[in-house]
Amino acid sequence: MSIAENIRNLKNELETINVKLVAVSKTKPVEDIQQAYNEGQRVFGENMVQELVEKYEQLPKDIEWHLIGHLQTNKVKYIAPFISLIESVDSMKLLQEINKHALKNNRVIDVLLQVYIADEETKYGLGFDEVIELLRSDEFKELTNVRVRGLMGIATNTDNEKQIKEEFYELETFFEGIKQSYFRKDDYFNELSMGMSSDYKIAIEQGSTMVRLGSTIFGGRVIKHWKNN
């Protein structure tokens, strides 16, 4: 199926249940993104800063860009002027750096805290207790120009659906607890980003508000630099 058809089908599937679609366009050329854009898709996710910035420069300015990959503090400045949501915040140091550059750009930057839920060593993210520690800290209270919109998590890359379901269930339960304890009056704390192509249906059953889909929309990825595709 074409990119346009994939977007249309996913919109039908997700809009009625009020789940946001982040089209993950990493490694894909701008022409592919433009096709999805022409079908009405406006939210795109990238995991590399340089690739994100180059695509931002070439594509329509009403696209909402999400960073979904690990962000190094020294690269925050490149995306701070335009990024819509940084989904992958995994330390206080990074949050402080985002706040600093948000101030410089005279804006508030929305973020999600990435929580580690997978049974794998390679994934980034904060542990449950680290999230609580961060939200309780005095440093956090001083951050005027970042807004924590919710949490993001990546389940274990496995065929075991029961395990994936349990990981998403745990994150959703944690999300509700965090909302009650730290954001009770803050309506903006309302995003739970979980689910990729292989597991988004399970994620939605477990309360996801935002799914990040790449291969389901754009086809499989070859691991090489996007410009050489």
Ligand SMILES: *Cc1c(COP(=O)(O)O)cnc(C)c1O
């Ligand atoms: C690549 C990526 C996705 C999309 O993966 P697909 O399996 O292609 O849907 C989602 N989330 C993150 C964090 C990613 O890096």
